[in-house]
Amino acid sequence: MNAAATIERTLESVRSQGYPEVEHVVVDGGSSDGTVEILERAEGVRFISEPDRGLSDAMNKGIGMASGEVVGWLNADDAYEPGALLAAGQAFADHPEAPWVTGPCRIVDGEGNAIRGWVSAYKRFFLRRYSHALLVTHNFVQCPSTFIRAEALKQVGPLDERYRYSMDYDLWLRLAKLGDPVVLDADLASFTMAEGTLSMAGFEDQFREHAENARTHGDRHRAAVAVNAAVSRLIPLAYRAMRAVRR
Numbered sequence: 001m002n003a004a005a006t007i008e009r010t011l012e013s014v015r016s017q018g019y020p021e022v023e024h025v026v027v028d029g030g031s032s033d034g035t036v037e038i039l040e041r042a043e044g045v046r047f048i049s050e051p052d053r054g055l056s057d058a059m060n061k062g063i064g065m066a067s068g069e070v071v072g073w074l075n076a077d078d079a080y081e082p083g084a085l086l087a088a089g090q091a092f093a094d095h096p097e098a099p100w101v102t103g104p105c106r107i108v109d110g111e112g113n114a115i116r117g118w119v120s121a122y123k124r125f126f127l128r129r130y131s132h133a134l135l136v137t138h139n140f141v142q143c144p145s146t147f148i149r150a151e152a153l154k155q156v157g158p159l160d161e162r163y164r165y166s167m168d169y170d171l172w173l174r175l176a177k178l179g180d181p182v183v184l185d186a187d188l189a190s191f192t193m194a195e196g197t198l199s200m201a202g203f204e205d206q207f208r209e210h211a212e213n214a215r216t217h218g219d220r221h222r223a224a225v226a227v228n229a230a231v232s233r234l235i236p237l238a239y240r241a242m243r244a245v246r247r
Contacts, residue, residue, distance in 0.1 A: 003031065003033075003035050003076030003077065004031070004033045004034040004035045004038060006076055006077040006192060007035055007038055007039075007076045007077075008038060009077075009079050009112075010074055010075075010076055010077065010078055010079050011024075011038075011042050011045065012079075013074075013079035013080040013081075014074070014080060015042075015043070015044060016082070017080060017082075017083070017084065017085040017086070018083075018086070019085040019086060019089065021068075022044070022085065023046075023066060023067060023068045024044055024045045024046065025045075025046050025047070025062045025065045025066050026039055026045055026046070026047035026048075026062075027047070027048055027052070027058045027059070027061045027062040027065075028047060028048065028049040028050075029049075029050070029051060029052050029058060030049055030050055030051045030052075031049060035049075035076075036049050046065070048061070048065070053161060054161060054164060055075075055159075055164075055167065056158075056159035056160060056161040056163065056167045057161055059073065059159050059167075060158040060159055060161075063150075063153060063158070066150070068150060069149065069150055069151075070088070070089070070092060070147050070148065070149055070150065071147065071148050071149075071150055071153060072085075072088070072144075072146070072147045072148075073143045073144070073146065073168075074143075074144055074189070075143070075144070075191070077191060077192040078143070078144040078189055078190065078191045078192070079144075079189060079190050079191075080144070080188065080189050081106070081186075081187050081188055081189055081190065083186075084145070084188040084189060087103070087184055087186060087188065088101050088103075088147040088184070088188065091182045091184060092147070092149070092182075094182075095182045097179065098149075098179060098180070098181060098182045099148065099149050099151075099152035099155075099175055099178045099179045099181070100146065100147065100148045100149065100152060100175050100179075100181040100182075101146070101147045101148075101181055101182045101183075101184065102127065102141050102142075102145055102146040102147070102181045102182075102183055102184070102188075103127070103145045103146075103183065103184035103185065103186060103187070103188040104120060104123065104124045104127060104142075104145060104184075104185070104186070104187045104188065105120070105123070105142035105144050105145040105187065105188065105189045105190060105191060106120055106187050106189070106190040106191075107119060107120055107190065107191060107193050108190045108191070108192055108193070109192065109193065110192060112190075114190075115193065116193065122140075123140045123142065124185075126138075126140040127140060127141070127183050128183065128185070130180065130181065130183050131180075132176045132177075132180065132221065133221045133223075133224045134224070135172060135173065135176055136173065136214050136217070136218040136221045136224035136225060136227075136228060137214075137224045137227040137228050137231065138210065138227075138228060138231050138232075139166070139168070139169040139172065139210060141168075141169075141172045141181075142189070142191070143168050143191075144188070144189030144190070144191050145187070145188035145189040146172075146181075148175065152175060152178055155178060156171065156174040156175055156177075156178065157174070159171055163209050163213070164205065164209070165202065165205055165206035165209050166206060166209035166210050166212075166213055169209075169210055169213050170209075170213045170216070170217070173213055173214070173216075173217035173218070174217060176217075177217070203236055203239055204236045207231075207232040207233075207235055207236055208232065210228060210232050211228055211229050211232040211233075214228035214229070214232075215229075
């Protein structure tokens with residue numbers, strides 16, 4: 001909602017993929033800043049603009065509108081890297097048993113420059129060592145660089161609207177029960193991080209939800225659930241301490 005400043009980059013990243021068949025569905029929450037006018041001018045985009053109950057509801061609407069065999073998920077300040085769809089499509093073709101495909105995702109600033117490289121390297125490290133149990137310990141899979149077979153989405157059910165921050169992690173853990181993803185090594189997408197916009201309350205709620213996701217779906221990995229609970233307590237404490245030092 002109200003993404004006029006970033007959505008054109010997102011739309012162009014899809015349009016320029018050169019993939020033979022792309023169905024681009026956009027779900028807007030009722031923007032009033034010119035986003036709708038941008039969508040009306042965009043070629044090859046089908047969209048709706050109406051109030052929703054949050055990101056999970058919006059995503060479920062978009063999935064319901066889509067008719068393709070594979071679903072990707074971009075927010076309005078995300079973008080695909082060149083060749084991302086071809087790489088994901090080839091991975092699915094090479095691994096017909098795989099329910100999902102994922103890979104690294106860059107973090108960029110408002111100008112598109114890479115930032116927080118250590119975070120990207122950290123997530124890449126764990127992606128290369130993917131296992132179901134490791135995923136239960138914490139979320140290192142990123143939405144913009146993840147693709148899911150539509151049939152797998154039907155099997156695991158819609159995104160859970162109870163979660164405001166961790167609906168993606170909840171989905172990954174459900175997909176992990178179907179099978180491991182194909183993990184690609186090349187950057188597939190980027191997402192924009194605006195410094196100073198993350199509130200402490202939201203940060204703590206995110207990790208509280210992560211711990212609940214692990215408890216819900218990690219019954220076969222009790223040690224990993226315990227690690228998640230510890231990490232979900234320690235990271236907000238560390239973040240709070242760093243903020244106190246900066247003050």
